[in-house]
Amino acid sequence: MKRKSGSATQSRAPQRRVAGPAGWSSRWPAAALVGVVAFAARCIHLLESSRLPIFDRPTVDAALYVETAKRIAEDGAIPQVFFKPPLFPGALAAWWKVVGEDYLWLRAPFLFLGVATAILTWLLARRLFDARVALVAGLLYALHRSAVYFEGELVEMGLVTFLHTAALLLALYAATIPARRWSFLSGVVLGLGCVARPTLLLFSVVALVWLGRRRAVPALAGMILALAPVTLHNAWHGRDLVLVSSNLGLNFYIGNNAWANGRMASTPELPAEPARARRRAQTLAEAAAGRPLLPSEVSRYWLGRGLAYASTHPGRTLELAARKMFYAWNGAAISDNEDLNSLGRYLRLYQLLPVGMWLLAPLGLLGLLAARSRRPRELQLVRLYVAAQLLALIPFFVVERFRLPWAPVLALFTAWTLVQIVTRLRTSSRRLWMLAGAAALLLAACNVAAFGVRDSPAFDLDYKIGYAYQQKGRHEEALRAYRESVRRNPNGAPARNALGYLLAQRGEALDEAARLVEEALQIDPARTANYAESLAFVELRRGDLDAALAACARGLAAAPDARTRSLLQLRRAEALARAGRAEEAKEELQALLQASPQGEAAAEARERLRQLERKTQTPAGDP
Secondary structure (H helix, E strand, C coil), X not given: CHHHHHHHHHXXXXXXXXXXXXXXXXXXXXXXXXXXXXXXXXXXXXXXXXCCCCXXXXXXXXXXXXXXXXHHHHHCCCCCCCCCCCHHHHHHHHHHHHHCXXXXXXXXXXXXXXXXXXXXXXXXXXXXXXXXXXXXXXXXXXXXXXXXXXXXXXXXXXXXXXXXXXXXXXXXXXXHCCCHHHHHHHHHXXXXXXXXXXXXXXXXXXXXXXXXXXXXXXXXXHXXXXXXXXXXXXXXXXXXXXXXXXXXXXXXXXXXCCCCCCCCCCCCCCCCCHHHHHHHHXXXXXXXXXXXXXXXXXXXXXXXXXXXXHHHCHHHHHHHHHHHHHHHCCCCCXXXXXCHHHHHHCXXXXXXXXXXXXXXXXXXXXXXXXXXXXXXXXXXXXXXXXXXXXXXXXXXXXXXHHHHHHHHHHHHHHHHHHHHHHHCCCCCCHHHHXXXXXXXXXXHHHCCCCCCCCCCCCCCHHHHHHHHHHHCCCHHHHHHHHHHHHHHCCCCHHHHHHHHHHHHHHCCCHHHXXXXXXXXXXXXXXXXXXXXXXXXXXXXXXXXXXXXXXXXXXXXXXXXXXXHHHHHHHHHHHHHHHCCCHHHHHXXXXXXXXHCCCCHHHHHHHHHXXXXXXXXXXXXXXX
């Protein structure tokens, strides 16, 4: 009996906890580990980035967001109708009021959003799979180099990824928790995700249907509550019916025109700088309509042009769609405004971070197709999330930052694939060989370098660094950066133009300067007007007035906007004045003022006109 009693006592004794990764990852310390790794990577990257001259010189989309946030924070100048989704610039404006124009602190909140997204990835994987997959998934996202980079930039994608991932997770919770407040909360976050980036609208519809009627009603109410302030603002202040933002039509046309390639926002009709592109798009649309247009009407005009191109060029449209699908699942970091392929030469941590789309795209796709979960219905919604994100992007164009919202889910499925392969290594089972073979095949297929997927953008990193140095007055460093850009990028027109202009400005190597700008004109005819203005400046410095006038004529024949025409007219007036043709110079300046009476060019034209008039006046007392 004693033996039996001892045996019973022994059976009731607590079992010793198993040490190792499974034991560590089975509790919340795993989430803490994911958070610490994500925070450390983003902090180091941010501090390292702060040493670059472009850190406080945002460009393209970042410049537009910063300028919008600054106007809202300092002047209360909220757009009457939002052209771009307003949540990110609104949040940035609120933070601007606290920290001012401090670019390190302006970025700080979005760093913490990246940490939160890594933890959401852990939560999502733990819900669908197990603790081991959750830990691996969280660490994969924490060390994803594109996430680390974009969450440190003044663009919307860090906020967008956080909200879209949170919306997915809350929809899963809402499906199993009886309290309707969870459905309502999931709807609010779905709506906020749409305000941050409206591509979530497609998944929002899917999620509402998936939740079922009883839960969809409070979720829809939450969505309406989140979307209503933006829609009502557009209706009240702009007298226009725009759900979130009015840039859909223009973005569609940019992705579907004769110059589109599926991965770049390109058309010679519009400048590269977003604010100028928006103004030019409105001018062209109103000229075509013959009347002023509301923002929604401008959007419809460009949407119509994109649809017209697609319908008249069905083969080309199918080719573009195939290219976009290729880019969506390619392992390269597809550059757009940011030269991601050159970052490693300047940022050591970015170069060392091991996780990229080279891993997440192929292994994530394999897991997406093959994974099994103890929650099969929820796994279905996660798969639909990726499909909806992809389908919402394909009509436009595909670059690295636009793929970030589904990177957490790809990290989840990549983790599942890796754990499956590792746990079966000792068994040599048929399933192991099938998984490993499929993984190897997809790794090879998704990392094919084709269709320019690894090309640098026109504004490559060396060029942007040179331009930032030039703005700071550090011309020697700017020259070195421009020369490095020319050396590395044989097709880089902007760097050649900038280098030639800066050399002429300094009065150095004027023959080389002219040659560089001519090369830029040959490489990129779409920017003929801009580069011809640079060439006119170089020729004026060389003293070749006939060549300067020829360059002005060349540029004016191609100039698409009033600003560029004004600059060319200033150069032409200067050349005419220096050639002794003062009356013609006056006529040119008067034509400039008649066409564009406001702005810096107009102010300079008035000053030059006064100077010419003083020079040509007859002195008092002369016959």
